[in-house]
Amino acid sequence: MISRFSLLLFLFLVIVPLSKSSIFKTFIKSSPSSVVFPLSGNVFPLGYYSVLMQIGSPPKAFQFDIDTGSDLTWVQCDAPCSGCTLPPNLQYKPKGNIIPCSNPICTALHWPNKPHCPNPQEQCDYEVKYADQGSSMGALVTDQFPLKLVNGSFMQPPVAFGCGYDQSYPSAHPPPATAGVLGLGRGKIGLLTQLVSAGLTRNVVGHCLSSKGGGFLFFGDNLVPSIGVAWTPLLSQDNHYTTGPADLLFNGKPTGLKGLKLIFDTGSSYTYFNSKAYQTIINLIGNDLKVSPLKVAKEDKTLPICWKGAKPFKSVLEVKNFFKTITINFTNGRRNTQLYLAPELYLIVSKTGNVCLGLLNGSEVGLQNSNVIGDISMQGLMMIYDNEKQQLGWVSSDCNKLPKT
Numbered sequence: 001m002i003s004r005f006s007l008l009l010f011l012f013l014v015i016v017p018l019s020k021s022s023i024f025k026t027f028i029k030s031s032p033s034s035v036v037f038p039l040s041g042n043v044f045p046l047g048y049y050s051v052l053m054q055i056g057s058p059p060k061a062f063q064f065d066i067d068t069g070s071d072l073t074w075v076q077c078d079a080p081c082s083g084c085t086l087p088p089n090l091q092y093k094p095k096g097n098i099i100p101c102s103n104p105i106c107t108a109l110h111w112p113n114k115p116h117c118p119n120p121q122e123q124c125d126y127e128v129k130y131a132d133q134g135s136s137m138g139a140l141v142t143d144q145f146p147l148k149l150v151n152g153s154f155m156q157p158p159v160a161f162g163c164g165y166d167q168s169y170p171s172a173h174p175p176p177a178t179a180g181v182l183g184l185g186r187g188k189i190g191l192l193t194q195l196v197s198a199g200l201t202r203n204v205v206g207h208c209l210s211s212k213g214g215g216f217l218f219f220g221d222n223l224v225p226s227i228g229v230a231w232t233p234l235l236s237q238d239n240h241y242t243t244g245p246a247d248l249l250f251n252g253k254p255t256g257l258k259g260l261k262l263i264f265d266t267g268s269s270y271t272y273f274n275s276k277a278y279q280t281i282i283n284l285i286g287n288d289l290k291v292s293p294l295k296v297a298k299e300d301k302t303l304p305i306c307w308k309g310a311k312p313f314k315s316v317l318e319v320k321n322f323f324k325t326i327t328i329n330f331t332n333g334r335r336n337t338q339l340y341l342a343p344e345l346y347l348i349v350s351k352t353g354n355v356c357l358g359l360l361n362g363s364e365v366g367l368q369n370s371n372v373i374g375d376i377s378m379q380g381l382m383m384i385y386d387n388e389k390q391q392l393g394w395v396s397s398d399c400n401k402l403p404k405t
Contacts, residue, residue: 034220074162312353
C-alpha cells in the first residue's frame with residue numbers, strides 16, 4: 001500500500017466510569033507485568049506495521065494493523081461480512097458473545113450520546129471512520145485474549161472489541177492484508193486500558209519500528225529504559241497522543257514555525273504537516289537541492305514529490321547528504337526536548353529507484369491545522385506512550401531484535 005492515513009475521525013469518546021457489571025474488572029491481584037509482541041511490516045512498500053495476536057479458546061491468530069491514532073480494536077467478522085478482504089475461514093466467528101446494549105461499556109462507547117437500543121438486550125453497535133475514508137461497522141463482542149507476560153505467567157483476560165461485519169476501504173489505496181485494527185489509543189475502549197483495568201500491565205504502551213521491516217510492540221513499563229529517554233508532556237485534554245507546542249528547525253536553524261501541536265500516530269505511514277509548515281519545509285529543501293545532482297521526477301507518482309539521480313538509488317543512505325535534519329523542538333516541558341528527523345526518517349526510495357519525500361501536506365487530507373508524526377519518522381526509535389505520567393518518550397534503539405525480558 002503506497003500510503004495510508006487512518007487517524008480516527010469518528011468514534012464516540014469513552015470517558016465515563018464503568019460499573020462493577022462491566023467486563024473491565026481486576027483479573028489478577030499480583031503486580032502488573034508487561035507483554036511483548038514481534039511486529040511485521042514496513043513503511044514502504046507495504047505501508048503499515050502489524051502484530052499477530054490470538055483470540056478465543058481454542059485460540060485463533062489474527063493479524064492487526066497497529067494504530068495509536070484510534071481506540072477501538074476490531075476484526076473482520078463472519079457474521080456474515082460485507083466488504084471483508086479475508087475469506088470467511090480467516091475471519092472471527094462470534095459465538096454468543098455479543099455485548100448487549102445495556103452493558104456499561106456500550107454506554108461508554110457511545111458517550112456523550114446514548115446507545116440506540118429500544119431493547120436493552122440488543123447488540124451494541126459501533127461505527128468507526130478514519131481520515132483516509134476507510135470505515136468499519138459492526139457490534140461489540142467480548143472474548144479471551146491469551147497473553148504470555150514477561151514474568152512468565154500466562155493469562156487469558158476477557159477483552160471487548162469490534163466484530164466488524166461491514167468494511168469500507170478508500171478506492172485510492174488497496175485494502176490492507178490485515179484482519180483488523182489494534183486500537184492503542186488512550187480511550188477506555190482501547191486494549192491498553194482494558195489490560196490495565198484487569199491488573200495485567202501498567203498504563204504504558206510502546207513500539208520500536210525497524211527501517212528494515214518488523215520491530216516490536218509492548219504493553220507495560222518493564223522495557224522502558226531508566227536513562228537516555230527524551231520525554232515531553234502529553235496534552236491531557238486530548239484523546240490522541242498529542243504533544244506540543246513545538247518549534248521546527250531546519251539544519252539546526254529556526255524556520256519561524258512555532259507553536260505546533262503534533263499527534264503521534266502509527267496508523268499513518270507518513271508524516272503530515274499543516275499547509276504553512278509543509279510549504280516552508282518544501283521551500284527549504286528545494287533551495288538546498290538547486291546545487292545537487294537531483295532532479296524532480298514528475299513521472300514518479302509514488303508520493304507527491306520525488307527526485308531522480310543519474311542512476312537508480314537502492315538506499316536513502318546514498319542521498320542523505322543532499323538533505324538536512326529537521327528538528328522538532330518541544331518547548332512545553334521544564335526544559336526543551338528535541339526529536340531529530342534525519343533524512344532517513346522522512347525519505348523513501350521508490351520501486352523505480354527515485355528518492356521521495358515522506359512529508360505530506362495534511363491540509364490536503366482534511367487535517368486542517370493538525371500535524372501528524374507517522375511511521376516513517378518513528379523508525380529506529382523506541383517510542384513510549386506513558387499514560388501514568390502523561391508523557392511521551394523516545395530513545396534510539398535496535399528495533400531489529402526483540403528485547404530481552
